[in-house]
Amino acid sequence: xxxxxxxxxxxxxxxxxxxxxxxxxxxxxxxxxxxxxxxxxxxxxxxxxxxxxxxxxxxxxxxxxxxxxxxxxxxxxxxxxxxxxxxxxxxxxxxxxxxxxxxxxxxxxxxxxxxxxxxxxxxxxxxxxxxxxxxxxxxxxxxxxxxxxxxxxxxxxxxxxxxxxxxx
Numbered sequence: 792x793x794x795x796x797x798x799x800x801x802x803x804x805x806x807x808x809x810x811x812x813x814x815x816x817x818x819x820x821x822x823x824x825x826x827x828x829x830x831x832x833x834x835x836x837x838x839x840x841x842x843x844x845x846x847x848x849x850x851x852x853x854x855x856x857x858x859x860x861x862x863x864x865x866x867x868x869x870x871x872x873x874x875x876x877x878x879x880x881x882x883x884x885x886x887x888x889x890x891x892x893x894x895x896x897x898x899x900x901x902x903x904x905x906x907x908x909x910x911x912x913x914x915x916x917x918x919x920x921x922x923x924x925x926x927x928x929x930x931x932x933x934x935x936x937x938x939x940x941x942x943x944x945x946x947x948x949x950x951x952x953x954x955x956x957x958x959x
Contacts, residue, residue: 814838829855830862843867878903879924894921906931 812821815830816838827834827849836849841864848855848864856868863871869888878885880903885891892904892913904913908931913919920932927933 816840825849830857841867843871880904880926894919894926897921897924899926 812826812833813819814821814826814835815832816834819835821833821835823835825836827836827839829839829848837847839848839855839862840846841848841855842861843863844867846864848862851864854865856863856865858868858872861871866888876885876898877883878900879894879897880899883900885898885900890901892899892901892915894904902912904926905911906913906919906928907925908927911928913926913928918929920927920929922933
């Protein structure tokens with residue numbers, strides 16, 4: 792979307808030692824003190840706007856989102872494209888704009904992402920194990936033999952002689 796309101800020049804116009812950039816929003820030369828670089832191009836601060844609410848993205852944050860040809864602020868991106876769901880641990884709804892933790896396709900509230908044994912909070916960067924729908928910290932992770940015993944108990948088979956099981 793180029794405007795005829797300025798004299799369009801090649802993308803980098805040399806004037807002495809200064810190279811001018813052209814705004815990909817309006818097509819005009821950027822001679823402002825500040826410019827933005829987003830979506831593989833340079834923008835005037837007033838040209839980079841949310842396609843939905845028309846907010847100038849430089850004024851409301853340091854990030855922008857793009858999907859399906861739209862340039863969006865965080866709020867509109869979440870409103871249009873995020874999916875809310877239910878927490879695997881508490882089954883309560885998770886708003887689309889809330890931070891979440893994920894394990895094997897399941898979504899959790901941050902506060903619900905805890906070890907099933909010691910109830911310590913698991914945070915990004917922690918090693919954890921997700922087995923049979925339960926979270927375990929590294930220290931409390933079930934061993935293969937404990938898993939086998941729990942599994943056999945649930946089947947009601949208590950007198951099976953030694954079996955070898957391998958789990959990933």
